[in-house]
Amino acid sequence: MCLLPICGDYLVTGYVNDSSNKVRVIHSWIETENNVIDYCSNLVISKENNYQLMNPEILSVIKKEDYLKDANSKFLNSLIGCKFYCLFRDELYSNGLLNFNNEDSIQKRLK
Numbered sequence: 673m674c675l676l677p678i679c680g681d682y683l684v685t686g687y688v689n690d691s692s693n694k695v696r697v698i699h700s701w702i703e704t705e706n707n708v709i710d711y712c713s714n715l716v717i718s719k720e721n722n723y724q725l726m727n728p729e730i731l732s733v734i735k736k737e738d739y740l741k742d743a744n745s746k747f748l749n750s751l752i753g754c755k756f757y758c759l760f761r762d763e764l765y766s767n768g769l770l771n772f773n774n775e776d777s778i779q780k781r782l783k
Contacts, residue, residue: 680704683734685758688726698731700758734761 680702687696701722702709708722709715717725742761757764 680709681736683736683739683758684728684730685732685755687729687731696729698755698759699726699728700755732759732761734758 682703683700684703685698685700688699689695690697699710699712702711703719706719708717708719710717710722722728738761742757752764
């Protein structure tokens with residue numbers, strides 16, 4: 673995810689076809705206006721070609737600005753993993769767990 677601030681606009685997570693085209697897996701990638709950057713596959717491909725190839729079912733889209741706002745949280749860096757964040761960022765935020773103005777209140781909510 674550290675490539676997002678440098679070269680992307682969105683962090684996208686969804687179900688995609690695996691390489692055998694027989695199984696759907698959860699996967700995250702970076703998108704720009706026209707391209708997909710798949711850092712796991714070391715691939716930069718046009719958005720159109722990637723969507724034809726992978727047939728994604730989008731579960732979550734995180735804007736670069738939101739990711740940068742979230743990235744400095746102690747909660748995010750120590751208590752949840754990257755995949756969980758990618759999948760449930762909006763839910764965490766709406767439940768007050770990504771309210772970074774008061775890290776102490778987050779700890780109290782978790783207890």
